[in-house]
Amino acid sequence: MELTNRTILITGGASGIGFALAKQLVAHGNKVIVCGRSRDNLNKVKEHLPALETIRCDINNPNDLNELVSLLAGRYPQLDTLINNAGVQNQLNLTGGQTTDHAVTHEIRTNLISHISITNRLYTLISSNRNPAIIFVGSALAIVPKYSVPIYSAAKAGLHNYVQSLRHQAKKDNVQIIEVFPDVVDTPMTHHRQNESKMDSGLFAVQVLTQLEKGNIEIFTGRTLFLSVLHRLAPAHALKIINRSLDG
Numbered sequence: 001m002e003l004t005n006r007t008i009l010i011t012g013g014a015s016g017i018g019f020a021l022a023k024q025l026v027a028h029g030n031k032v033i034v035c036g037r038s039r040d041n042l043n044k045v046k047e048h049l050p051a052l053e054t055i056r057c058d059i060n061n062p063n064d065l066n067e068l069v070s071l072l073a074g075r076y077p078q079l080d081t082l083i084n085n086a087g088v089q090n091q092l093n094l095t096g097g098q099t100t101d102h103a104v105t106h107e108i109r110t111n112l113i114s115h116i117s118i119t120n121r122l123y124t125l126i127s128s129n130r131n132p133a134i135i136f137v138g139s140a141l142a143i144v145p146k147y148s149v150p151i152y153s154a155a156k157a158g159l160h161n162y163v164q165s166l167r168h169q170a171k172k173d174n175v176q177i178i179e180v181f182p183d184v185v186d187t188p189m190t191h192h193r194q195n196e197s198k199m200d201s202g203l204f205a206v207q208v209l210t211q212l213e214k215g216n217i218e219i220f221t222g223r224t225l226f227l228s229v230l231h232r233l234a235p236a237h238a239l240k241i242i243n244r245s246l247d248g
């Protein structure tokens with residue numbers, strides 16, 4: 001996949017993995033637009049990297065999504081790449097009677113439904129441009145669930161399943177559908193997990209871009225390829241490992 005002269009939207013691009021990808025993609029000569037809920041974070045990243053375009057948007061809010069889409073269609077009709085990256089991860093006890101519908105819905109909406117909603121809304125525009133691509137930041141927990149983050153794991157598993165159908169249907173339009181499986185990356189999402197081995201977000205972004213350039217459609221970083229193979233050969237062992245250490 002060519003990685004210059006693209007026009008790219010990254011959801012949740014004002015922190016962590018999204019911002020690390022934004023920095024690398026700007027350095028490669030692409031126009032990068034990032035969106036997120038926090039105006040403060042968007043202003044901070046804009047100050048740090050003035051070439052970025054920032055748009056405030058809660059991907060779970062249909063009005064925000066509609067505004068985002070019409071703004072992009074008007075200002076960036078050449079949009080050819082969407083990186084569905086925004087996400088949240090919550091530790092939930094499923095057996096204590098405390099888990100609310102609201103908490104469950106929010107986590108599934110953010111990690112799964114809203115990615116589908118944005119993709120539905122932007123597919124026609126993106127597929128009308130040259131070398132279109134839609135990239136999903138998934139998780140190894142889609143393959144091997146982590147028991148302490150059950151709804152997150154289930155949402156990422158749903159995303160992994162959806163991505164495969166979308167990839168098949170998008171073939172006729174030559175839209176590349178790519179899924180990324182990060183190792184544990186040092187970001188605000190993993191900040192609370194001290195004493196763990198975490199990948200630097202800049203290094204992670206370089207690894208992703210290298211594999212995108214090679215044309216990989218499933219991008220495994222760090223230990224996630226090993227985990228995926230192990231899961232095929234010895235699923236119980238993979239479950240043991242993920243629930244002991246590797247838990248992005």
Ligand SMILES: NC(=O)c1ccc[n+]([C@@H]2O[C@H](COP(=O)([O-])OP(=O)(O)OC[C@H]3O[C@@H](n4cnc5c(N)ncnc54)[C@H](OP(=O)(O)O)[C@@H]3O)[C@@H](O)[C@H]2O)c1
Nearest residue numbers: 012015016017036037038058059086087184185187189248
């Ligand atoms: N870090 C890891 O080890 C790891 C491992 C595997 C997968 N991942 C995945 O990587 C992606 C990025 O995570 P990260 O680690 O970089 O964490 P992060 O820094 O917390 O990034 C998550 C981003 O999503 C945005 N976001 C959350 N809810 C949103 C909403 N409703 N609307 C718009 N934006 C929203 C947040 O911005 P606002 O709060 O300002 O909206 C934030 O910028 C996620 O999909 C995550 O599941 C991370």
